[in-house]
Amino acid sequence: MRTFGWVKCVGAAVLSTALVSCASTAADAQAQAPSFDDAVKSSFKERGQAGMDRLNRNAMQLACSVPADQSPTGDAAKAIQEQAQARVVFPADGEYFGDWKAGEKIAQTGKGMQYSDDPAEPNGGNCYACHQMAPDEIAYGTLGPSLKGYGKLRGTSDPMLQYTWTRLWNSHVYNVCSHMPRFGDAGILTEQQLKDVMAYLFDPKSPVNQ
Amino acid sequence: MKKMSGMRWPALLALTIMGCASGVVVAQQSDDDIFAEYREMFGDDNPAELIEWQGEDLWKEARGPKQASLEQCDLGLGPGVVDGAYAQLPRFFADAGRVMDLESRLVYCMVELQGFDKAEAAAKPYSGRGEEPSALEALSAFIAGRSKGTPVAVPQDHPAERAAFELGKQFFYLRAGPHDFSCATCHSQSGKRIRLQALPNLTASEDARKAFSTWPGYRISQGTVRTMEWRMGDCARQQRLPEMKFGSDVAIGLITYLGVMAEGEPMDAPGLKR
Numbered sequence: 481m482r483t484f485g486w487v488k489c490v491g492a493a494v495l496s497t498a499l500v501s502c503a504s505t506a507a508d509a510q511a512q513a514p515s516f517d518d519a520v521k522s523s524f525k526e527r528g529q530a531g532m533d534r535l536n537r538n539a540m541q542l543a544c545s546v547p548a549d550q551s552p553t554g555d556a557a558k559a560i561q562e563q564a565q566a567r568v569v570f571p572a573d574g575e576y577f578g579d580w581k582a583g584e585k586i587a588q589t590g591k592g593m594q595y596s597d598d599p600a601e602p603n604g605g606n607c608y609a610c611h612q613m614a615p616d617e618i619a620y621g622t623l624g625p626s627l628k629g630y631g632k633l634r635g636t637s638d639p640m641l642q643y644t645w646t647r648l649w650n651s652h653v654y655n656v657c658s659h660m661p662r663f664g665d666a667g668i669l670t671e672q673q674l675k676d677v678m679a680y681l682f683d684p685k686s687p688v689n690q
Numbered sequence: 691m692k693k694m695s696g697m698r699w700p701a702l703l704a705l706t707i708m709g710c711a712s713g714v715v716v717a718q719q720s721d722d723d724i725f726a727e728y729r730e731m732f733g734d735d736n737p738a739e740l741i742e743w744q745g746e747d748l749w750k751e752a753r754g755p756k757q758a759s760l761e762q763c764d765l766g767l768g769p770g771v772v773d774g775a776y777a778q779l780p781r782f783f784a785d786a787g788r789v790m791d792l793e794s795r796l797v798y799c800m801v802e803l804q805g806f807d808k809a810e811a812a813a814k815p816y817s818g819r820g821e822e823p824s825a826l827e828a829l830s831a832f833i834a835g836r837s838k839g840t841p842v843a844v845p846q847d848h849p850a851e852r853a854a855f856e857l858g859k860q861f862f863y864l865r866a867g868p869h870d871f872s873c874a875t876c877h878s879q880s881g882k883r884i885r886l887q888a889l890p891n892l893t894a895s896e897d898a899r900k901a902f903s904t905w906p907g908y909r910i911s912q913g914t915v916r917t918m919e920w921r922m923g924d925c926a927r928q929q930r931l932p933e934m935k936f937g938s939d940v941a942i943g944l945i946t947y948l949g950v951m952a953e954g955e956p957m958d959a960p961g962l963k964r
Contacts, residue, residue, distance in 0.1 A: 519939045520864065522939065523935055523939050524932040525932055525933050527932055530867075530930060530932040531932065534866060534931055537864075537865070541865045545865045545872065547893070548874075593867075593868050593930045594928060594930055595927060609884045610884070619885045619886050622883050623875075623876070623882055623884065623889075662870065666869070
């Protein structure tokens with residue numbers, strides 16, 4: 481339960497700074513203006529699988545709802561990162577690799593969790609939205625670094641596999657306000673899907689390593 | 691208003707066909723290249739023009755329970771003044787007591803002048819695939835078109851206008867949902883792209899100017915005009931949020947924020963979009 485204590489603590493700290501800064505800058509605006517959270521809630525409505533609970537922010541989301549140069553530092557950042565680390569779940573059977581071909585599909589699929597998506601379909605990981613991976617796939621995004629030749633360049637030592645699994649599970653362990661989705665922690669991908677993506681990154685036969 | 695030339699119909703048809711295939715074509719070549727080609731082919735013949743004309747007809751047509759036109763609608767520069775009005779929206783309207791963007795203002799006028807029921811007028815703001823443009827889409831295309839060349843000057847005089855800006859700016863950085871995305875995730879760095887789609891950096895004036903001044907836009911992939919509220923709502927969908935309500939404080943706040951960021955840019959809407 482210690483870990484949850486951290487969440488509340490960071491959350492409360494962030495919330496109170498947010499309130500203080502709102503109160504001062506918007507004082508001249510509307511005296512009885514609704515709070516930011518109320519304005520947000522009243523601006524959305526549930527649709528399909530996207531319920532209103534998606535607007536409830538956890539401690540990390542609250543702390544990271546700022547421009548990049550105002551991201552938390554020091555103890556505030558440490559608290560979020562330790563909390564993220566404590567929640568990482570490694571594969572129960574100690575096996576990191578699934579099927580790279582299934583992993584490739586996951587890396588290419590952008591669907592999943594939008595209200596326009598069929599909730600019965602498996603979620604994609606959409607890695608190509610942000611990363612270069614296989615050298616012959618030119619439709620890749622650039623929000624994240626290139627992962628071309630990932631396994632070939634980094635090898636498959638235990639620390640490297642743990643590092644990469646942790647990255648996929650919750651990237652905030654390494655970068656407090658990372659913009660990479662928490663594929664494991666937020667339940668976007670299943671353990672099996674994560675293993676498939678791991679194989680896509682590391683398997684010598686995977687197109688990523690050609 | 692130019693009249694329809696014999697050339698335009700085949701051009702429109704070709705554009706629609708290419709639009710359908712664009713998902714495939716686009717994956718092979720940079721988006722920007724393809725649209726540069728489209729633009730070169732069609733030049734000033736933006737297929738949105740047809741929809742602008744429909745919007746003008748709608749503006750002048752007696753409709754609704756009161757059988758009145760919208761011609762006396764006050765878009766911020768006085769009743770009936772259309773030229774240049776879009777470039778100064780959203781703004782605070784004393785009669786409604788709130789900040790409104792073009793789309794929510796049009797609903798207000800449909801209710802007040804034409805006697806439409808509010809819920810009904812705002813029920814289906816965007817047309818479905820293959821449908822005729824909605825009244826709000828056609829009217830937006832027409833009204834935005836009448837600001838062509840007018841520099842963007844979204845007012846920040848009234849406290850409610852400043853509050854709308856602050857709300858929009860704060861929301862821009864709000865991270866939420868299963869993917870933790872904020873608008874800033876995709877729109878706060880220059881020169882980035884998602885797959886092959888260029889991502890404008892909406893926190894920098896150059897990209898914000900280009901983005902704001904070209905909406906509403908004719909979406910080639912959808913074969914119709916989409917409005918700025920549609921754009922906000924569709925990005926929120928990709929953000930994995932619930933549905934952003936039409937005319938909501940967040941929608942109007944974001945549009946105010948973008949408009950202020952685009953200060954001074956001559957309007958050039960409806961633009962041509964992917």
